[in-house]
Amino acid sequence: MRRRVLYVDDTPSSRDALREYCTRELPGVDLITAATASEGLEICADRTLDCIVSAYQLSGMDGLEFLEYVRDTHPDLPFILFTAAGSETVASEAIASGVSEYVQKGGDEQFDLLAARIDDAIDRYHSRTGYRDLFEAIGDAIIVHDPETGDVVDVNRAVCEHWGYSHEQACECAIEELSAAVQPASERTAREWVRRTAEEGPQRVEWVCETSDGMQFRADVRLKPATINGRDRVIALIRDITEEKHREQELKAFREAVEHAGHSIYITDSDEEILYVNPAFEEVTGYTADEAIGRTPRLLQSGEHDDEFYDQLWETILAGEDWQNELINERKDGSRYVVNQTIAPITDEMGEIVRFVAVNAEITEQKRRERQLQALYTATTEWLDAESKDDVYELVSTQLTDLLEFDLHGFCLYDESTHTLQSVVTSEHADVVLDDFPEFEEGEGIVWTVFESGNAERCDDVREHPDVYNPDTEIRSELVLPLGGHGVLLIGSKEPSAFDDTDETLAKVLSSALTEVLSRIEREGELAERNSRLEEFANVVSHDLRNPLSVARGHLELARDTGDETHLEEVEQSHDRMERIIQNLLWLAREGREIGETRRVDLAYTVEDAWRHVDTKEARLVGSVDRTIEADPDRLQQLFENLFRNAIQHGGSDVTVDVGVLDDGFYVEDDGPGIPEATREHVFEAGYSSSPDGTGYGLSIVQTIAEAHGWNLDITDGTAGGVRFEFSGVGFGGEARTEY
Incomplete structure (x- = not known):
């Protein structure tokens, strides 16, 4: 050139x-x-x-x-x-x-x-x-320093634009004027960095700069020694990284959030290849990051969804829209799980899709609970067809195991006669785990507390509960749910803290519905019994009263025709018999199997009072009862009165009646003709009588009173050839008077 x-x-x-x-x-x-x-x-x-x-x-x-x-x-x-x-x-x-x-x-x-x-x-x-x-063409700011003084010698156009100074002003600035007073990234001053560069060679530091109007920004500063026009200089190449640092902090926060997220997250490129998975992905799917990265999400497909499902997914996200739906995936071990998946496209500065991020919230347990609730709702409708409480208990026990997966459970039902809670129906697993099923008396254990209070209890560790019945029990967790006056439902586990809030809620829903069904069956039974008594009353009124009424009418006509007043005595006896029949029927219809409040009753005094209230004629009462029993005193006396009338009616006016005690009860026998074995099963039927003067309701009332107290009643031959009525299962108290 x-x-x-x-x-x-x-x-x-x-x-x-x-x-x-x-x-x-x-x-x-x-x-x-x-x-x-x-x-x-x-x-x-x-x-x-x-x-x-x-x-x-x-x-x-x-x-x-x-x-x-x-x-x-x-x-x-x-x-x-x-x-x-x-x-x-x-x-x-x-x-x-x-x-x-x-x-x-x-x-x-x-x-x-x-x-x-x-x-x-x-x-x-x-x-x-x-x-x-x-120098002027470079977009990043360039400041030329004198290495001996650190002063600014020259700057390019980018410095002027970024700091807001003219070229002359920038060159006249001290190096400190271009920097912020506080530099958290470095303990050296700007001049020390320039001097160090001249002595040791290129340096790099992150610096906080300050513009002419006081605005601060972070910069990546690269310092390098150079010779310009024969003079030693230090050139500082300064790049504003404020936005970059902001993005870096956002990215760091995002990454930390993703790393610690409870949901499974993975990121793919536009060709479906997995680029990143978070720890939750590894935990949920069973695939490690090394096993998943480089493959496609197809490794999770369970085969549950068809091609159309995935076509719609890709059509949505390739159009730049978010896709959300429930998905059934398959883990590495082959087990399936349900997720609520959201896939969102990530675009670059040009708006082109470069990544996809998939967030998977596992809802397997939620879906299982939904199925359980639906199944439970369907199951409760089956209870309506049950004819007895026992049928309901068996049905519910099966559903507790099959639908709610509570395979360790049992029912403790209230026994009114013993005032205890007794295990009546238990699951097969409970039969294996537990050696015996206790009977809970008043005040015993968590079971009685729940029964008495009507409030359900969830015990995370039964052994630590203040009302624990057996501290050494194998049961560690327990749900105890009241069933009203029927008893309680127990659901257990051998693991501590086995039940969560959802388990408790499901169990409460079930126990509440069960209580209503049991009460309904009980009410229907009571209503059926009342209807039976009413029907029985109507039959007796229409049939049994017709005989003495016909007799009375016949003798009344004879008395009118003949003037013989002895016929009126027969009319009076017929009226007396009808009155007894009516009284007995009214008691059966009004009282039925109900008894009043029970208390300790002296058996000897009750026998004496009953004997005095019966027309005993020349009959004799022998024997002794030296006990007290728990009974309704009025109903007990009525029981003895009917037995005494029955003895005199069938054994004659001079019959001998013997009353004594058994090991677990008492008996009443006479020396009359007895009751043939072939007819003994009929004598307790309402209206049945082998005597023309009998109402047929005396022994029926006796049986009703015995059953209401929870006693067993048997008929046997008497020691003197008559009939013997034995009452067992009677709760004796202490000794009482031994003579009548």
Whole structure:
């Protein structure tokens, strides 16, 4: 590349001598000459030059004045002052005015020295021009420092734009003015970093900068030593990373959230390849990150969904929309689980989809509970068809095991006669786990507490409960649920804390429904019994009262016809019999199997009172009962009165009645004709009587009272050939009077 040099000198011989030298020694230089400064300025305006050489003495203006005009239009163009020797004042002024070089004329080597200075000046000029262009073109901020002082020497346009200073203001700023006062990232000052770079080489630091209006931003600062125009410098390349740090913090927070999320999360590229899985994914699916990354989500497919399902999924997310649905997946071990999956596309700056993120909330347990609730609802409708409580207990026990997976359970039902809670129906698993099933008396264990209070209890560890019945029980967790007055439902586990809130809620729903069904069956039974008694009453009224009424009517007609008043006695007896029948029927209809409040009753006194209230004629009462029993005293006396009337009615007016005690009860026997074994099963039927004077309800009432107390009643032969009624299962108290 040829170099264009302008030489301005008003001495023709000097111009010719330099031209001859350049032609001979500098073939790469095109020398252009001018006689005056004005001519030189015209050439500068018309042509591109690489260097100007000028004499000091010129026509019209001197060389320094010429330099001043050149600098107005070409501030960086090399300018060499080529002047006569011995003028030190001119040399000083030239340097102060900013000439590139100063060369004295004269001597054999003057042109050699000038040629060398021209080459150096042009090289520096072109080098500086390239550096400047690059310096200004770089988008990141560049600050040039003096390594000895740390002062700012030069800045590029990006510094001015970012900090809000002009070029001159920025170069006049102290390095501290461009930095924030607080630097959490470093203990060194900005000047120390510059000095360290000059001594040790390139450095890198994260720095907080401050603009002219006080705004701060984080920057990545790279420091490097350099030589510029022969001087040592430290260049700082500064890149604003405020947004980058913000994104980095957001990404860090997002990653931490994903890492610690309870939901299974994975990220794929646009070709379905898995790029990332979180720890929850590994835990839920059984696949490690190494096993999953690089594969596609198809490794989780269970075969439960068809191609159309997945086609719709891809159609949605490829359109840039979120997809959400329930999905049945398969773990590594082959087991299936249900997730509520959301897949969202991730786009780049151009809006192109580059990633997909899938968030999977496992709802396997939730779906199982939903199925249980639906099954439980369906199951309760089956209870409505049950005809007895026992049928219900068996049905519920099966459903507790099959539907709710409570395979260790049992029912403790209230026994009114013993005032205890007794186990009646237990699951097969409970039969295996437990050796025996206790009977809970009043105040015993958690079971009685729940029965009495009507409040369910969930015990996470039965052994630590203050009301535990057996501290050594194998049962550790327990749900105890009241069933109203029917008893309680027990659901257990051999593991502590085995039941959660949902288990408790399901069990409460079941026990509440069960209580209503049991109460309904009980009410229906009571109603059926009342209807039976009413029907029985109606039959007796229509049939049994008809006989004595017919007899009375017949004797009344005879008395009218014959005037014989003895017939009126028969009418009176018929009326008396009807009155007894009516009284007995009213008791059966009103009282039925109900008894009043029980208490300790002296058996001997009750027998005596009953004997006095019966027309015993010449009959005798023998025996002794030296006990007290728990009974309703009025109903007990009624029992004895009916037995005594039955003995006199069938055994005659002189019959002997014996009352005594058994090991677990008492008996009443007579020495009458007895009851044939073939008819014994009928004597307790309402209205049945082998005597024409009997109502047929005496023994039925006896049986009703015995059953109401929970006693067993048997008929056997008496010791003297008559009949013996034995009552067993009677709760005796202490001894009482032994004679009547």
